[in-house]
Amino acid sequence: MQYLTDTDLAGERGCILSDCGTYRYLLTRPAEPMRPMKSMALFVMLNPSKADVTLDDPTIRRCRGFAKLWDCNGLAIANLYALRSTDPAALWSHPDPIGPDNDDYLWNFARECGDVVCAWGSNAKPERAARVASILTDAGARLWCLGTTKYGSPRHPLYVSSDQPLIEWCAAIAASTKRDPQS
Template identity: 40%
Template sequence: MDDQAGAVFDPSGQYRYLLWRGWEAIAPRVLFVMLNPSTANAERNDPTIRRCMGFAKAWGYGRLEVVNLFAYCATRPQDLRRADHPVGEAGDRALLDAASRADQIILAWGNGGRLHGRDRTVLELLSGYPLHCLGLTKQQQPRHPLYVPSGAIVQDFRQM
């Protein structure tokens, strides 16, 4: 893995399993677990990745990693819902590998997490880790980083 920036896609390019950005080699790393990839890749950030980087830097992290409930790349929710296999073959492995490297895990998938019961599956996979979020939506899902103020406070997900 390149220390500064990169992403892991499947051979078709339809599934992104991991994205990372680094700016300080020896500083701790934060993992954001979101819904699904949009347009960010190894070289290009999208608004969500820029927002996560802003939070990570403000909190003193030197590396950001991003995984998703669903690895299928889609910019529209209906495309994600129509995908035959939205998790992807390596989705769970990528999630667990990233969690094992993280100093802090931020759940941030917004309201779409209930699709196929994936939120429950991922919470079971991550049951051995401390989990945090930036608050909950009205549907009791971890809030997406684009929809919280820049001064949002990290909260213990299991205490919510």
């Protein structure tokens, strides 16, 4: 496992990558420059892009904005699938898009943070979303989201207003609704 950190004027950034670099299990960022980590917003999204210890993408920048809005001075990003890809469709052709250590990391991150913002959008396989929701709640986490799709999936941060309030998310209710057409 590669535990990478970098400190610059914005504060400490970090990520946990598999030794081969195929999987990213965690990405951390300060939301507010040069403040010590007191509270961290944990987002669980679909899959990581190419963002790493030094590179941010639009989703990471949006999540930093939400974390700052909520008075968190740090954020962590984990995913249903740890496979690094800019094309979510590539998940379905890869032999192991989840990653060998992802579920253990998800449980530990949820246990440490307590509150989790579910934000994987409508492209997740329903059985994987249900499995991860179970992992998170078994770890004692309370689940939140930035609104839901019409089929109950937690919305992705890029597709909501920047002042969207958090709402509690119930995986059981989402599982009982119709499937998103893309799943």
